[in-house]
Amino acid sequence: MPFIPHTEQETQQMLDAIGVDSIETLFDEIPEELRSSGLSEVPIGMNEMEISRLMHERAEQDSRSLCFAGAGAYEHHIPAAVWELTTRGEFYSAYTPYQAEASQGTLQLLYEFQTMMTRLTAMDVSNASLYDGASALAEAVLMAVRANRKSKSKRILMPRTVHPAYRKVAHTIVHNQGITLEELDYDTQQGYLDPASLPDDPGDVAALVIPQPNYFGVLEEVNALTDWAHKHNMLVIAVVNPTSLAILTPPGEWGSEGKLQGADIVCGEGQPLGVPLSSGGPYFGFMCCRQDYVRQMPGRIIGRTTDLDGKQGFTLTLQAREQHIRRSKATSNICTNQGLLVTAATIYMALLGPQGLERVATTSHHNSGLLVDALSKVDGVQSVFKRSRFHEVVVKFDLPLDEVLRAMSAQGIVAGVKLQDDYPELENCLLICTTETKTEADILAYADHIQRISERQHSTKCPVKPKMA
């Protein structure tokens, strides 16, 4: 069987059969201005030798630095077994095979992944993953607008404490559908969305997004926010770090007892679960929801069933949501998942177990406390928000930040992520992350270097007495 799907001759036969001269004619309903006139920014192809050299050069730019940058992508220890197993021939594939008759192993693994995610989030159902955390939030917004039957609104309340890149991606994906993301400002003293700042009468709104922990690493008042949203007929979209759920209240239990409890849709970035930083990707998004909304959920869902012989089997389920059946009315044009990365995440979670994941989360949290203590001893350096955090902290320096970052980099340390570009009010502030990969010695070394840089900066600020003219 040839691997080319159709030869020129076959293409011509098909065109003749439908009475069209060329493939180009099939696209004539697409207006001229919407067509791409070529991809001028895409360079010409390279041969293997050239690409190998380029990749080596790029790889060398990744120094073996001590990374204190987080901001949505987190360096965790990944047991060697995770990728050893993930890259076995049985799993290693460019495209996830879904055929139930051929792929029981893959389907079972995805089913186990879904089970783990529902346990971690305390939600009813999970899909088999999405592209990444940011697009998962965009999908959650679209889903909330469809699913909220108490609201006809296309307004979504989006705290500024949600990751800035997620907000931009969500806006890009949803704004052409008339959905508006209305920003809610945060309390500048404590770095969280103060429930007392929320309006008594917000009007008709489809959903409130609640990040936990938020972009600053600070914990939000999720119970009060959930109660408020549900009181005003909004759905609650939780954006969570999966590692943190090992020690924090899962979104399925947010809210006061006796009221409608729990987030309605939970999404986030799956990278912390066994996926290396890898210069920014590929990562994977995850999404869970209440049973009531499962038919509005995008993405693949694997179900367990019994076959004709009464044996357990796994298969895609609820496919009528998807574009190969619902066509233009599908819940999403996402009809796939990040299979290989989910394979790694599932093995990672299975290897660590609930206790292991809890140790990772607890140690990461503990380390951020060590860092804050160590930095608090340095003059002119202070932690900005006085609230409980997970494993990231916003620190303000009375030094020029670019100089700090450069000086730390010279010591092989990525000191953190500058916040000023996305939050102009957070001038000279760094978002610093400590995971379980940082030892006490690493953290003390970080503080020592800051101390030294600070002293040097301040000493050079003392002008040499000008010579008398």
Add this chain to the structure above:
Amino acid sequence: MSNVPQELRYTKTHEWIKREDDGTLTVGITDHAQGLLGDLVFVEVPEEGDTFNDGDDCAVIESVKAASDVYCPVAGEIVTGNEALADTPETINQDAFGDGWIFKLKPEDAGAFDGLMDADEYIELVAEEDH
């Protein structure tokens, strides 16, 4: 030819419509349509107070073979949806013209019902589609 009750009206998209004594319209899908779709697994009904124009899709039925929209036969406001179908979608397979009704509608124009297809026209339509 499957069952086509004479007292009902019909649409090209295989909905049936019954005028109740109080002027509201009860809408479902025909026995012929449920036969084409096969075993139903899910029905999403519209909510009370929703308003639709004629031809708007207002409900979704999903079978083991396909998912299809149900179209509103005349403009109006939903009085109630048959919520029982959420748990027992197979009712439509068993009793398409009775307990398998999907929603009740208060028509904007009381006369719109009379403009819909009658049973004989619907039988003709189905016969044509079968060719």
